[in-house]
Amino acid sequence: MKIYSCCGNESITKKYFCPECGSSEFEEREVSNDGTVYSFTKIHIAPAEFAGIAPYYVVLVQLDEANAKVTARMEEEVAIGDKVVLDREEGGAYLYKKVPSAEVVN
Ligand SMILES: [Zn+2]
Numbered sequence: 001m002k003i004y005s006c007c008g009n010e011s012i013t014k015k016y017f018c019p020e021c022g023s024s025e026f027e028e029r030e031v032s033n034d035g036t037v038y039s040f041t042k043i044h045i046a047p048a049e050f051a052g053i054a055p056y057y058v059v060l061v062q063l064d065e066a067n068a069k070v071t072a073r074m075e076e077e078v079a080i081g082d083k084v085v086l087d088r089e090e091g092g093a094y095l096y097k098k099v100p101s102a103e104v105v106n
Contacts, residue, residue: 001033001086003066010068031065033086035096037078038062038069059084061096072096 003010005027007020017024038060046054057074061084072094074084083099 001031001063001070003029003031003063003068005029005066008067010066012063012068012070031063033063034065034099035061035063035070035084037080037082037084039080040074040078059096061094070094074098 001012003012004014005011006018006023006025009018009020014026018026040057040059042055042057043050044055046056050056053075057076057078059072059074059078061070061072063070072084072086074096076098078084078098084096085099087095087097089095
């Protein structure tokens with residue numbers, strides 16, 4: 001996943017200007033998609049296009065390799081602190097899945 005940074009602020013979305021210094025020159029770097037669940041919301045009543053997969057979770061993922069968070073969708077139960085990886089991108093949305101605990105290496 002691509003990260004844009006300036007003045008120590010990192011984001012997955014490219015802004016027009018840095019809020020700190022006003023520069024439009026952002027440093028870009030590629031980081032791992034892996035992350036940790038920072039917070040989540042369970043969606044019971046979904047918009048029509050997602051009704052078929054409800055209930056699902058809207059998860060804020062703290063990336064492991066950047067000081068940035070990604071809003072993602074998950075279809076399985078999660079808890080804060082769970083390790084997650086990008087499963088796929090769908091219509092501009094990130095779908096994450098849990099890392100099986102046997103594969104978590106600390
Ligand atoms: Zn800046």
